[in-house]
Amino acid sequence: MLIEGKNAVMQALLSNITINRLLVDKSIMGRKDNILSLAFDKKIKIEYLPKNILDKKSKTKKHQGFIAESIDFKYCDIEDILQNAKTKKEKPFIVLLDGIEDPHNFGAIIRTCECAGVHGIVITKNRSAVVNETVFKTSAGAVSNMLISKVVNLKDTINFLKEQNILIFATDAKGDSIYTKNLNVPIALIIGSEGFGIKPTLLKYCDGIISLPLKGKVNSLNASVACGISTFEILRQRLEAINE
Numbered sequence: 001m002l003i004e005g006k007n008a009v010m011q012a013l014l015s016n017i018t019i020n021r022l023l024v025d026k027s028i029m030g031r032k033d034n035i036l037s038l039a040f041d042k043k044i045k046i047e048y049l050p051k052n053i054l055d056k057k058s059k060t061k062k063h064q065g066f067i068a069e070s071i072d073f074k075y076c077d078i079e080d081i082l083q084n085a086k087t088k089k090e091k092p093f094i095v096l097l098d099g100i101e102d103p104h105n106f107g108a109i110i111r112t113c114e115c116a117g118v119h120g121i122v123i124t125k126n127r128s129a130v131v132n133e134t135v136f137k138t139s140a141g142a143v144s145n146m147l148i149s150k151v152v153n154l155k156d157t158i159n160f161l162k163e164q165n166i167l168i169f170a171t172d173a174k175g176d177s178i179y180t181k182n183l184n185v186p187i188a189l190i191i192g193s194e195g196f197g198i199k200p201t202l203l204k205y206c207d208g209i210i211s212l213p214l215k216g217k218v219n220s221l222n223a224s225v226a227c228g229i230s231t232f233e234i235l236r237q238r239l240e241a242i243n244e
Contacts, residue, residue, distance in 0.1 A: 001069075001070050001071070001072050001073065001131075001132065001133060001136075002057070002058070002059055002068070002069060002070070002133050003017075003019075003067070003069075003070050003136050003141075004059070004060050004062065004063040004064075004066070004133060004136070004137055005060070005062055005063060005064045005066065005137050005140075005141075006064045006065075006066055007140040007141045008068075008137055008139070008141040008144075009022070009066040009067075009068045010034065010038070010141060011140070011141025011142065011143075011144040011145065012141060012144045013035065013038045013039060013042065013068070014038070014144070015144035015145060017070055017071075017073075017144055018070060018071050019039075019042075019044050019068045019069065020045070020069045020070065020071070021044070021045045021046075021047060021068070021069045022035075022039045022046045022047070022066070022067075022068050022069075023047050023054060023057065023066070023067040023068070023069065024036065024047070024048050024049070024065060024066055024067075025048070025049070025050075025051050025054055025065030025066070026048040026049055026050050026051070027051065027065070028048075028065050029048045035066055051065070054067060059134070060133055060134055060137045073130075073148075075131075075148055075149060075150045076120070076147045076148065076149050077149060078120075078122065078149045078151065078157060078161075080120070080149070081119050081120030081122075081147050081149060082119075082164060084119045084120060084147055085119040088119070090117075090119070091184075091185065091187070091238075092119055092161075092164070092166050092186045092187070093116075093117060093118050093119050093186075093231075093234065093238075094118065094119060094120055094121070094161070094188040094189070095109070095118050095120075095121045095122070095188070095189050095190075095191060095227065095231065096121075096122045096154055096157065096158070096188055096189065096190045096191070097109065097121060097122065097123045097124075097128065097190075097191055098124070098190055098191065098192045098193065098198050098199060098202060099128065099192060099193035099195075099196055099199075100123070100128060100191065100193055100223055101127060101128060101129050101193065102129060102194075103129045103132060103135045104134065104138050105129070105194075105223050105224045106123075106129040106131075106135050106138075107134065107135040107136070107137065107138025107139040107143070108138055108139070108224035108228075109121070109191070109223070109227045110139040110142050110143055110146050110148075111138070111139040112227055112228040112231060113142075113146060113227070113231060114139075114142035114146050115142070116228075116231035116232050116235045117235055117238075118146075118231060120146070120147035120148065120149060121146060121147070121148045122148075122149045122157055122188075123148065123150055123151075124150070124153060124154060125150055125151065128150075130150075131143055131148065154190070154202055155201065155202060155205065158188070158205045158206075159205070161188050162205070162207075164186075166186040166187065166188050167186060167187050167188070167207040168187075168188050168207050168208075169181075169183070169187060169188070169190070169206060169207060169208045169209070170189075170190040170192070170198050170202065170203055170206045170208075170209045170210070171189065171191055171192065171198070171209075171210055171211065171212070171226055171227075171230055172192070172197060172203065172210075172211060173197075173211050173220065174209065174211065175208070175209030175211040176208070176210060176211065177210070177211060177212075177213055178210040178211065178212055178229075178233050179213070179233070181208060181210055182237070183233065183234045183237050184234075184238050184240075184241050187234060189227075189230060189231065190202060190206070191223055191226065191227045191230075193223060194220070194222065210230070212226060212229055212230070
């Protein structure tokens with residue numbers, strides 16, 4: 001898999017992702033650059049190529065002079081996400097994605113979740129975007145710092161999480177205002193797709209359904225935007241509780 005762009009490559013270098021080779025625009029050779037310095041320190045093979053060759057290799061066409069060749073992304077188990085929360089001595093904070101198929105939305109969600117302190121993201125093996133070059137680029141490298149679990153179906157995962165005393169909340173237009181709910185709890189938040197939302201079969205397993213107040217004529221938000229507002233409201237409540 002190719003990791004492209006300055007931010008994505010830098011985050012990959014700072015993480016535990018294995019990079020086999022770093023391809024760099026030949027015009028950058030000899031300059032002082034943090035990416036090159038880190039690659040040298042990690043003894044990663046660096047190959048300088050003309051820009052037109054990088055352009056041909058690039059899948060996103062936005063490489064900014066840096067392309068890292070890496071092994072495929074390694075998904076984790078749901079238990080790893082719970083252990084992440086336990087290690088940090090925090091209440092579990094998990095995001096479940098139901099039918100997010102657009103890699104740009106997926107990348108934006110990963111970036112938001114990483115910034116909001118989410119311990120891990122769960123996707124399904126079917127009807128879901130996977131971690132690829134576009135997702136890496138869109139997430140600005142946040143993929144390198146995020147645990148992502150791929151499961152057969154969300155229903156079994158939800159039942160497992162409920163057994164771990166984690167409350168399940170869904171985002172849906174028919175729910176109660178997010179600003180009226182106590183979300184400072186061990187929580188798994190379900191985000192549905194733009195086209196179909198969250199499957200009704202999943203909603204019945206939820207402990208609560210929350211919505212975002214909308215004042216405009218458009219009756220829905222982009223999934224990544226809805227995820228951003230919701231996760232940062234959860235973060236706000238957690239920080240507020242700590243500061244009390």
